[in-house]
Amino acid sequence: MTEDLQYPIGRFKAPVVVEPLQLEQWIDEIAATPGRVREAVGGLSVEQLDTPYRAGGWTGRQVVHHLADSHLNAYVRFRLALTEDEPMIKPYDESRWAELSDARSAPIEPSLELLDGLHARWVSLMRNLSPADWRRRFRHPQRDVLSLAHDAGLYAWHGRHHVAHIMALRTL
Secondary structure, X not given: OOHHHHOOOOOOOOOOOOOHHHHHHXXXXXXXXXXXXXXXXXXXXXXXXXXXXXXXXXXXXXXXXXXXXXXXXXXXXXXXXXHOOOOEOOOOOHHHHHHOHHHHHOOOHHXXXXXXXXXXXXXHHHOOOOHHHHHOEEEEOOOEEEEHXXXXXXXXXXXXXXXXXXXXXXXX
């Protein structure tokens, strides 16, 4: 397994200080994610969707379902951090979720629709946050304390990361 196939756009690197202009860019990227995923899967055959993008990796279908699962969890974490003082969030085992029958074989359209609606709500929320809101934090039992600004960057990267995985299926 090569780093290029696993991390085709590189690993996420959080800036020490997140500037307002950077946040705007990340929000724009999150807003664009559903459309980019739709473009990436557009025209792929069932065979391509059910092919892993790398040896030991998920299929394109699993990646689409994972994006819906992951970004739904991120949205909930945002809402918890905005309404509670440093809440402890519950992580989930993304690898095991990706092995559930719906992630392995269900049509991708419901997850694409979920991404459309979810990102519309999430972006609406993010576009109305104050600087103080962006500094709000949550506790992740495996990653310590994270700010909403950090998480916005992570999920902007996450969408691009998995779109690159899906695009790799076009070359197989």
